[in-house]
Amino acid sequence: MKNETTIFGLRAIIEAVNSGEQIDKVFLQKGLRGELFNELEQVLRQAKINSSYVPVEKLNRLSKGNHQGAVAQISPVAFHDIEDLVMSVIESGKTPLFLLLDQLSDVRNFGAIVRTAECTGVSGIIIQKKGGAPINGDAIKTSAGAVFKIPICKVDHIKDAVFHMQASGIKVIAATEKAKSLIYDVDLKTPCAIIMGSEGRGINPSVLKAVDEHAKLPILGEIESLNVSVACGAFLYEAVRQRV
Structure with a gap:
């Protein structure tokens, strides 16, 4: 899912990264595991996107929906080469x-x-x-x-x-x-x-x-x-x- 400033949900963030969305940072839930979660971690590493592991309470504050353990902040600006x-x-x-x-x-x-x-x-x-x-x-x-x-x-x-x-x-x-x-x-x-x-x-x-x-x-x-x-x-x- 996506609103004006964030994307939440494992598959949604993976698709956003692969489509070239300007993502500033991704917050990942501490201790979470699973095939899709591991795939997201790999995608973030390959795209060299800044990420950090946080308690689930922070993710709950950042997202109004079912975040599935991951919330991405969208950059409001397009970065230059x-x-x-x-x-x-x-x-x-x-x-x-x-x-x-x-x-x-x-x-x-x-x-x-x-x-x-x-x-x-x-x-x-x-x-x-x-x-x-x-x-x-x-x-x-x-x-x-x-x-x-x-x-x-x-x-x-x-x-x-x-x-x-x-x-x-x-x-x-x-x-x-x-x-x-x-x-x-x-x-x-x-x-x-x-x-x-x-x-x-x-x-x-x-x-x-x-x-x-x-x-x-x-x-x-x-x-x-x-x-x-x-x-x-x-x-x-x-x-x-x-x-x-």
Whole structure:
């Protein structure tokens, strides 16, 4: 079965995946077994769709019908292919400015960042297929609808996006408080991509090793870090300041 935001039922979800439905995440009932359930798990793995195992009570809250142990959340946006997007931006003649989000988990932070990205002319946002905030109603509301106005790509790992940017002549800059350079000392007028990390962990250490530059914002108070959406806004508007 299907409503505007979810699909529920084992066979219904399998058919939705096989037909190319834009599914953001699937919740599976803990401890459930069976031939059809195993088939769904295999289909999700092959399609590389994010899934998690949850208590049946959560599934009951997500679905008004007989969910059979599985509920899928439909993405309200169509995701872009990163190779096609990067190529189209380069061919447009505009100086690329991409934003990479390394497993940002808070939906409202994500929505706020998308809104700022749209306002600052970001070429596209790249997120990871697993571990990030879902693009749901809260994200749409917080972004003021910006999720429909800016291209969003999903990749298996953020490092995949880093390497693709670098291969395309786009400099990758990590926003981290451990950096020695301030963002104001980094050249943002050239083609570049900025990476923001998750709320608790920051940017994955393996990603930090792969980027071209590290940069930070000056912190003059006693609290050591900013909210990620606020920090992202400061980074993006520094890029705007340099480019305008």
